[in-house]
Amino acid sequence: MLKRIEVSELRLGMHLHAFDGPWMDHPFWRTRFVVDDEADLKKARSSAVRHVWIDVTQGLDVAPAALPKPQHSVVVAAPPPPPAAPAAPVKPASTSxxxxxxxxxxxxxxxxxxxxxxxxxxxxxxxxxxxxxxxxxxxxxxxxxxxxxxxxxxxxxxxxxxxxxxxxxxxxxxxxxxxxxxxxxxxxxxxxxxxxxxxxxxxxxxxxxxxxxxxxxxxxxxxxxxxxxxxxxxxxxxxxxxxxxxxxxxxxxxxxxxxxxxxxxxxxxxxxxxxxxxxxxxxxxxxxxxxxxxxxxxxxxxxxxxxxxxxxxxxxxxxxxxxxxGIYPTGSVVRMQSGRLGVVVEQNADKLSAPVVKLFFSTKSNMPIPPVRLDLAAAGTSDRIAGREPPDKWGFKHIEDLWVDPDLRRASK
CATH class of the missing domain: 1.10.3210.10 (Hypothetical protein af1432)
Incomplete structure (x- = not known):
C-alpha cells in the first residue's frame, strides 16, 4: 500500500516510491528503492520536495510516534502518483x-x-x-x-x-x-x-x-x-x-x-x-x-x-x-561576404541558410570588432554567409563565450 508522508518522516528502511513534486526538485535520478544509506536520507530531507510516497508493503512504515491519533485516523489506500511521463502531455509553449x-x-x-x-x-x-x-x-x-x-x-x-x-x-x-x-x-x-x-x-x-x-x-x-x-x-x-x-x-x-x-x-x-x-x-x-x-x-x-x-x-x-x-548549427564560425567573421547564435527555422550571427572579427583589418548581432533573415539585411571558417585558422579561443553566457555554462555544470 502506498502512503504519502512528510519528507521529514522518511527513515532508513522505507521503500521510497515517488517524490510528490517536480522531478527537477528532488535529489535522485531514480525512485522506487529502499532508503538504506544515511547520505541518501539526508539528501531527501534537504530537498525542496516536502512530501514523498512510500510503499509500506516493500519497506518500513512510519514510526509509531509519527502516526496520527486513532480518533483522527482514516485508513485509505493512497492512489499512486501520476505517471512520470504521461502518454499525452500538454505541449510546452515556445520560448526564445x-x-x-x-x-x-x-x-x-x-x-x-x-x-x-x-x-x-x-x-x-x-x-x-x-x-x-x-x-x-x-x-x-x-x-x-x-x-x-x-x-x-x-x-x-x-x-x-x-x-x-x-x-x-x-x-x-x-x-x-x-x-x-x-x-x-x-x-x-x-x-x-x-x-x-x-x-x-x-x-x-x-x-x-x-x-x-x-x-x-x-x-x-x-x-x-x-x-x-x-x-x-x-x-x-x-x-x-x-x-x-x-x-x-x-x-x-x-x-x-x-x-x-x-x-x-x-x-x-x-x-x-x-x-x-x-x-x-x-x-x-x-x-x-x-x-x-x-x-x-x-x-x-x-x-x-x-x-x-x-x-x-x-x-x-x-x-x-x-x-x-541547421546548415550552420549554433556555435559555427562563418565568414560573411563583407569580410567579417561571426558565430551562429540562433537558427531561423524557415531559412536555414540565414541564421542569426554575432559578428566579432574583421578579416580586412585582422582585428576584433565590437560584437554585433545580425539576423540574416531580417528584411533589409544585405550581408550573407560566404562559407564556413575554421576557428583554428585564426587561433580563436573560447568561441562559445560569444553565443552562451559564461555564467550559464557554469550553471550547467
Whole structure:
C-alpha cells in the first residue's frame, strides 16, 4: 500500500516510491528503492520536495510516534502518483533561444548527475529500471519543444572528462529534435529520446583505460570497444522498461547503410529506422565534442564532412537532421561576404541558410570588432554567409563565450 508522508518522516528502511513534486526538485535520478544509506536520507530531507510516497508493503512504515491519533485516523489506500511521463502531455509553449538557455542549463546540470549515477549503478551490476529515466527524458523533451536549439547546443559544450555522460544527454536531445522534424508523435519522440539516453549504456562497463585513452586505440582495444553495443543491450535486457526502441538503438547505432558497421553488419532497410536516426545523432555529437584524444570539430564543418561520407548514413534521416539543427548549427564560425567573421547564435527555422550571427572579427583589418548581432533573415539585411571558417585558422579561443553566457555554462555544470 502506498502512503504519502512528510519528507521529514522518511527513515532508513522505507521503500521510497515517488517524490510528490517536480522531478527537477528532488535529489535522485531514480525512485522506487529502499532508503538504506544515511547520505541518501539526508539528501531527501534537504530537498525542496516536502512530501514523498512510500510503499509500506516493500519497506518500513512510519514510526509509531509519527502516526496520527486513532480518533483522527482514516485508513485509505493512497492512489499512486501520476505517471512520470504521461502518454499525452500538454505541449510546452515556445520560448526564445535566450529564454530557453536559462532552463536548459538547469536541465543539463540535472541530467549530468542523473547519467553519472546511472552509469555508476551499471558498473556495480545493478539492474536498470528504464522507467526511472522517463522524467529526465520528459524534461529534455520539453526543453527541445520550447526551443530546439538551446539544450542541443548547450549539451555539446562538454569537456573531455564528462564526455561519456553528457554524450548520452546530447544524443537524447538530438533524437527528440530529429523525431520531431520527421513528424513523429510526442510519445514516439519520447521513445526516441529514451533510446538516445540509453544508447551508450554499454560504455559503463568498458575498461576505463580504454574508454578514456588519450590517443588512438590499438586493434585489440578497438575490438573491446566494439563490444559496447551488445554489452549495453544485455544490460537493458537484464533490467526492465527499456522498450523496443531503446533496445534497438543501443544494439545497432553503429551500423552503416553500406553494411560496414557493427556489431551485425546490417545494411540499408535491414537497419531499423530508429537506429538509422541514432547513427546520425551519435556521430554528430561525437565529432563536435572534445574527446580525451582530440578537440571537437566546428559544427558546420562536421555537417559538411558527414554529408561526404558515402554509405554511412540514411540520406533521408541525415537531411531531416540537418533541418532540425541547421546548415550552420549554433556555435559555427562563418565568414560573411563583407569580410567579417561571426558565430551562429540562433537558427531561423524557415531559412536555414540565414541564421542569426554575432559578428566579432574583421578579416580586412585582422582585428576584433565590437560584437554585433545580425539576423540574416531580417528584411533589409544585405550581408550573407560566404562559407564556413575554421576557428583554428585564426587561433580563436573560447568561441562559445560569444553565443552562451559564461555564467550559464557554469550553471550547467
Amino acid at each position: 533561444f535566450q529564454e530557453e538557455m536559462q532552463q536548459a542549463a538547469a536541465v543539463v546540470k540535472r541530467s549530468r548527475r542523473a547519467v553519472v549515477s546511472m552509469f555508476a549503478d551499471a558498473r556495480l551490476g545493478k539492474a536498470l529500471d528504464a522507467d526511472q529515466c522517463l522524467p529526465l527524458v520528459e524534461d529534455i523533451s520539453n526543453s527541445v519543444y520550447r526551443n530546439p536549439g538551446a539544450l542541443v547546443s548547450l549539451a555539446r559544450l562538454k569537456t573531455a572528462d564528462d564526455y561519456s555522460y553528457m554524450h548520452s544527454v546530447a544524443v537524447c536531445a538530438l533524437m527528440v529534435a530529429l523525431a520531431r522534424q520527421l513528424g513523429m508523435s510526442e510519445e514516439q519522440c519520447r521513445h526516441a529520446g529514451l533510446a538516445g539516453l540509453l544508447h551508450d549504456l554499454g560504455k559503463a562497463v568498458m575498461p576505463n583505460d580504454v574508454l578514456n585513452k588519450p590517443g588512438k586505440l590499438t586493434d585489440d582495444e578497438f575490438a573491446v570497444m566494439k563490444t559496447h553495443p551488445e554489452r549495453g543491450h544485455a544490460l537493458l535486457m537484464e533490467g526492465k522498461g527499456a522498450g523496443e526502441a531503446a533496445l534497438e538503438v543501443c544494439l545497432h547505432h553503429h551500423e552503416k547503410m553500406d553494411g560496414s558497421g557493427y556489431p551485425h553488419g546490417l545494411a540499408g532497410e535491414q537497419i531499423h529506422a530508429l537506429s538509422r536516426m541514432g547513427a546520425v545523432c551519435d556521430v554528430y555529437d561525437a565529432i563536435t565534442s572534445n574527446r580525451p584524444y582530440k578537440a571537437g570539430w566546428d559544427p558546420a564543418e562536421s555537417i559538411a564532412r558527414m554529408a561526404s561520407w558515402k554509405g554511412h548514413f540514411d540520406t533521408t534521416m541525415f537531411s531531416a537532421f540537418v533541418r532540425s539543427i
